[in-house]
Amino acid sequence: MTREKRTLLLAAPRGFCAGVDRAIQIVEKALVKYGAPVYVRHEIVHNRYVVENLEKKGAVFVDELSDVPADVPVIFSAHGVAKSVPAEAEAKKMFFIDATCPLVSKVHREAERHKKDGQEIILIGHKGHPEVIGTMGQLAAGEISLVETVADAENFEPKNIDGKLAYLTQTTLSVDETRDIVATLSRRFPSIAAPKKEDICYATTNRQAAVKELASQCDGILVIGAPNSSNSMRLVEVAKKIGCQHVSLVQRATDIPWDNLQGCQTIGITAGASAPETLVEEVTDAFAKRYDVTIKEVVKTEEHVTFKLPRELENVSE
Known part of the structure; x- marks a missing residue:
């Protein structure tokens, strides 16, 4: 039987940014250097798939420093923490690593x-x-x-x-x-002082520009990301604002709203900055099982940003 055709347009850039990549590496390398368990205060990034994978490797995610035993490393998430948090850790003589995005x-x-x-x-x-x-x-x-x-x-x-x-x-x-x-x-307030350089990060800006590029070419758009991920939710809002009729946030392929996409011939796919490429592949594979798919990448810009790891983890090989 001949299968229906669908065109999938993949936004570029999409997925992990340099800050997220660095934060995940910090947890993985800390596990190698110090052994499990390594504790992490709050989700290292806003993505359950990433968090669960790190849990399998020995990371333990907690809400507060009071949940961390005194003799194990603790890592602060990529989102950054109030000054009171490292101050509390120092007062308790805890060993901590700050994974705050630069x-x-x-x-x-x-x-x-x-x-x-x-x-x-x-x-x-x-x-x-x-x-x-x-x-x-x-x-x-x-x-x-x-x-x-x-x-x-x-x-x-x-x-x-x-x-x-x-x-x-x-x-x-x-x-x-x-x-x-x-x-x-x-x-x-005409004299209000602005940041010397834009505070909205390059990855947020680039992913929003890329989804705008997609929206003009698609019947529907899927944003892969978590509902508590600010940058992922903004991608959904941007796509809707541009006028795309069928825009959905999905965390995994199991969340794809097939009924909503029934009449869509060209579907755009992007991913928030904390969503790994594995989940993009999972979604495209799900389409390939149902349809005869053509996959194209729509490149808006290229990214070459990297951030250094903390000194204590620089030479750790996984």
Whole structure:
């Protein structure tokens, strides 16, 4: 029997960014160097497949340092932590390794610099996200104000009479939505200080640009990622905003909404920055079992970014 044809367009770039790759390597190399178990405070990245694979190798994921035995290494997640976390670890004489993405660390240093310069700080981000908690925790409570929407930016009132303001952003936001928030703040406060270099990370920007490229060519789009992954959820929003009618977030091939895609001849596939290529292959294999598929890659840009590992793990071979 002749099978129906489907064209799959794979976004490039997609999947792991350099910060995620580094964080996973940190856990894997720590397991090699120190042996299991190695504890990790919170999910190292927001992807259950990645977390479960690391658990199989001996990583133990916990919510707080109080859950970590005193004599084992603990790793802080890629999203970054408040200053109180390493301070607590030091007070307890724990051995810890910080897997914070260097681009998140850059935002942390900016917060400290703005505070030193006497500027009131606005953080554009999503309340409750681990990265936002970590960034706001670089300074004392109340010293960074969170703005989530254009309406928030319109209603924000500075505490300082002199109006010395600066803004930072979460690294995984919607580029377009953040641009609108920044425009509102800049209109209201023309002298507000911007980051010296864009805070939204290269990987977030590139993956959103790539999904825009896909959206104009597809009937449906699948974003592979976790519902608690900010960058994955932003990809879903971007694809919908461009006008693609059938956009779904899937964690695994088992989540593919086949009924919703029934009339779609060309399906775009992308993956959030914490989703491994293995899951992309799993999804394309699932399509190949049902349809006669043609797979093409749509390259928007190429990435060649890498980040160094912490010194204590640089020479560890897996």
